[in-house]
Amino acid sequence: MTELHTLGIAAIRAALDAGDLTSVEITEALIARINAIEPRIQAFLTVTAEQALEQARSADAQRGNGNTSPLHGIPLAIKDVICTRDVQTTCASRILEDFKPPYNATVVERLNASGMVMLGKTNCDEFAMGSSNENSGYYPARNPWDTDRVPGGSSGGSTAAVAACEAPGSLGTDTGGSIRQPAALCGVSGFKPTYGRISRYGLVAYASSLDQIGPIARSVADLALILQVIAGHDPLDSTSSTLPVPDYSAGLTGDMRGLRIGIPHEYFVEGIEAGVEQATREAIDVLRDLGAEIVDVSLPTTAYALPAYYIIATAEASANLARYDGVRYGPRLAGESMWDEIERTRGELFGPEVRRRIMLGTYVLSAGYYDAYYKRAQQVRTLINNEFNAVFAQIDLLATPTSPTVAFPIGQKVDDPIAMYLSDLCTLPANLAGLPGMAIPCGLSNNLPVGLQLLGKPFDESTLLRVGDAYQRATDWHTMHPNL
Ligand code: GLN
Numbered sequence: 001m002t003e004l005h006t007l008g009i010a011a012i013r014a015a016l017d018a019g020d021l022t023s024v025e026i027t028e029a030l031i032a033r034i035n036a037i038e039p040r041i042q043a044f045l046t047v048t049a050e051q052a053l054e055q056a057r058s059a060d061a062q063r064g065n066g067n068t069s070p071l072h073g074i075p076l077a078i079k080d081v082i083c084t085r086d087v088q089t090t091c092a093s094r095i096l097e098d099f100k101p102p103y104n105a106t107v108v109e110r111l112n113a114s115g116m117v118m119l120g121k122t123n124c125d126e127f128a129m130g131s132s133n134e135n136s137g138y139y140p141a142r143n144p145w146d147t148d149r150v151p152g153g154s155s156g157g158s159t160a161a162v163a164a165c166e167a168p169g170s171l172g173t174d175t176g177g178s179i180r181q182p183a184a185l186c187g188v189s190g191f192k193p194t195y196g197r198i199s200r201y202g203l204v205a206y207a208s209s210l211d212q213i214g215p216i217a218r219s220v221a222d223l224a225l226i227l228q229v230i231a232g233h234d235p236l237d238s239t240s241s242t243l244p245v246p247d248y249s250a251g252l253t254g255d256m257r258g259l260r261i262g263i264p265h266e267y268f269v270e271g272i273e274a275g276v277e278q279a280t281r282e283a284i285d286v287l288r289d290l291g292a293e294i295v296d297v298s299l300p301t302t303a304y305a306l307p308a309y310y311i312i313a314t315a316e317a318s319a320n321l322a323r324y325d326g327v328r329y330g331p332r333l334a335g336e337s338m339w340d341e342i343e344r345t346r347g348e349l350f351g352p353e354v355r356r357r358i359m360l361g362t363y364v365l366s367a368g369y370y371d372a373y374y375k376r377a378q379q380v381r382t383l384i385n386n387e388f389n390a391v392f393a394q395i396d397l398l399a400t401p402t403s404p405t406v407a408f409p410i411g412q413k414v415d416d417p418i419a420m421y422l423s424d425l426c427t428l429p430a431n432l433a434g435l436p437g438m439a440i441p442c443g444l445s446n447n448l449p450v451g452l453q454l455l456g457k458p459f460d461e462s463t464l465l466r467v468g469d470a471y472q473r474a475t476d477w478h479t480m481h482p483n484l
Contacts, residue, residue, distance in 0.1 A: 004029035005165045006481065009074055009222040012168060016063065016073050023056040023063075023073030027117050030075050034119070034166045037484055043141045043151075043161035045080050046088045047120040055117040062115070070225045070249075072115030077170040079158045080121040081128050082213065083202040084108055087118075091204050092136040093126045095349035096330045105202025106237065107171060107213050107230045114229045119167050123157030126351045127321065128173055128206045130154050131181060131423040134414050135353045142410070143186060144482040145448050149407040152182030152423075158216050159186040164484060169217040169226055173203060175210045176309050177402075177427025180439035183216055184402035184451025187441045189468065189478060190216045191223045194459045195434030196241040199234030207316035208239075210309075210431040219478055220440060220468035224248035227461065243459055251462040252469040257291030259467065260395040266302040267400035267426050267453075275445020280401045283442035283452040283471070287399060290470055297391050297398070304380045305429040310421060311364050311377035312432070318361025321354065356417070385433045397463055398455040401426050402439040406448035430455050438464045441477040449480075 004026055007015070015021035031049050038044060052075060059073035078084060081091045083101035085108075090096045104112065111118075125135035133141045133156030141157040143149040144164040151160040155172030158179075162170055163186035172179040174192035183190025191214045198213045205211060215226035228249065233242045263284060268277055288294045326332035326345030333348060335341035350358070364373035391398070403423055413420045430437040435455050442452035452471075456464040472478050 005033040007168060008218050009168045009225050010219070012074055013070060023059040023117060024053065027052050027056040027075050030119060030167060037164055037166065040147050040484070041142050041144055041160050041164050041166065042139050043123055043157040043164065043166055044077070044120045045090060045092060045123050045138060045157070048087055048118055051087070052117050052119050059115050059117060067115060069114035069229070071111060071229055073117060075117040075119045075167060076111065076226070077119045077122050077158060077161050077167040078108065079124055079155055079170070079172050081124060081173055081204045081206070082108060082171060083204065084118070084121065088121065089204070090137070091127045092124045092138060093350065093354070094137045095324045095345065099330050101202070103202065106199035106234045108202065110230050122155070122161055122170060125154035125156070126354050127204065127317070128154040128175055128178055129317070129353050129357055131177070131420050132413065133157065134410065135351055137351050140410060143407045144484055145187065145407065149409050149448070150185070152185035152403070152407065154178040155216065156182045159183050159188050159190060162186070162188045162216050162218060163482060165481065169215060169222055171213055172216050173211060173213050174431065175207050176313060176431050177424040179214045179216060180427050180437055180451070180453060181403045181423060183439040185407040185449065187449030187480060187482070188216055188218055189220050189223055189438070189440045190214065191227060191438045192430065192436060193227065193231065193461055194436045196239055197231050197436070197459065197461065199237040199240045201234055201236040205320040207313040208320065209316060210313060220438070220465055220472050221249065221252060224252060224465050241459065246462050248462060248465055251466050253466060254470050254473050256287070256467050256470045259292045259397065259463070260295055261287055261292045262295050262297035262391055262395035262398045264297050264299040264302065264391070264398055264400060266299050269404055269425055272401060272404045273406060273445055276401050276403070276405060276450050279443025279445060279450040280452055284399050286471060286474060287467065290474055295395055297395060299387050299391060299429070301380065301383045301387050302429055305384055305432055306421060306425055308377040308380035308384070309424070309428040309432060310360070311373050312381065314357040314361035315365050315374050316361070318358045318365065321358055324350070381432045384429055388433045388435060392457050396457070397467060400453045400455065402451035402453040406445050406450060426453060434458060436461050436464055438468055440468045440471060441480070443477060
């Protein structure tokens with residue numbers, strides 16, 4: 001018999017609708033799973049077991065009242081940079097250790113309205129800055145495929161929880177790859193929507209022009225169910241788009257014949273792991289077999305995306321993080337004067353990577369350096385955007401590796417920020433251009449998961465989901481579970 005905690009969202013939905021399962025039963029099974037393996041995975045910063053059971057009971061009581069929301073009674077986990085009313089939201093930072101937001105992020109409001117059961121808040125890199133989860137101010141989440149390795153980051157807790165079957169789905173955020181890279185490293189499916197597709201209201205800002213919330217699950221069909229609920233305009237976020245939200249699940253036809261898929265050779269970077277390249281190329285062959293036309297394309301500015309990203313992201317971070325002064329949120333360390341208190345609070349409660357980025361960002365924005373760094377980075381961003389636009393005039397989507405390597409050992413890159421930043425080479429350009437991107441499992445290298453990345457035209461989430469789903473109908477990489 002299938003163990004309950006291994007069920008995906010669509011399977012739970014079907015069992016709930018058929019009356020074979022109650023929301024309380026699935027919630028209890030997942031809480032038991034969390035209790036059993038969390039000491040080894042550390043995917044959660046807060047488990048809201050009691051609240052979850054209460055939400056599950058209320059979902060069960062409402063069942064049959066004509067509620068047709070796909071997520072009604074379905075347990076999910078939420079990344080800890082997303083505000084949840086009265087529930088600890090630490091951003092994995094000591095500076096927000098005791099912060100309980102007085103309001104919900106719009107995505108949480110929408111999930112609640114659809115009847116979600118919230119299992120808890122997931123671990124991540126501090127303020128979403130990192131690629132390995134090792135920058136968590138509390139403890140690192142671990143990769144369920146090998147607990148001595150990183151799950152990726154920054155949404156590593158959200159992807160580890162889904163890979164370890166502690167939750168059938170979760171929310172992550174992606175500023176430079178933080179949904180796609182950990183999804184690839186943990187062998188799950190993760191989606192970064194177009195900038196503006198989803199409200200950022202209540203998402204603690206890291207780099208506001210790049211941040212986007214997105215779903216993580218074990219299948220593309222399940223991603224579509226979550227995306228449907230959270231996508232759409234929000235008057236509380238003026239950057240959210242007013243474009244209508246299509247029916248994502250209805251678009252999963254399994255048919256991708258005639259689509260033109262571009263393969264940018266610049267994404268097969270020097271130093272890419274042989275097993276990653278091989279799995280990615282095999283996945284592209286499958287897409288060809290399914291009827292897509294595969295075309296070689298070139299995006300020569302790709303090499304400049306990484307330096308441009310680390311200037312723009314840190315510049316925005318330095319401004320966004322100015323608000324943490326020990327006065328308005330979180331704990332305050334005592335000092336001789338007001339300035340002394342602020343300095344001590346920020347100096348001691350922000351971790352080293354966050355401090356590095358605030359300094360870098362302040363530097364690139366300062367008089368005399370602004371034009372040399374920040375302005376040039378913005379110009380590179382425009383070039384990258386133009387290049388994508390030109391390529392997307394010829395093709396429907398791009399297929400690339402997600403990360404140049406599989407999951408690396410915990411500790412391997414902590415002392416080498418550049419090596420860590422290189423993990424994001426293939427994911428950053430989409431954030432600079434605001435494009436939608438998805439990572440889906442496509443093989444193993446050294447017994448560790450490899451993810452295929454698909455990038456699409458702005459607001460064309462549907463095509464990415466359709467292709468990813470067609471791929472998963474034809475292959476079974478997404479059904480593999482780590483042996484825990
Ligand atoms: N790893 C990248 C960074 O450290 C991306 C993080 C993210 O997408 N939040 O900035």
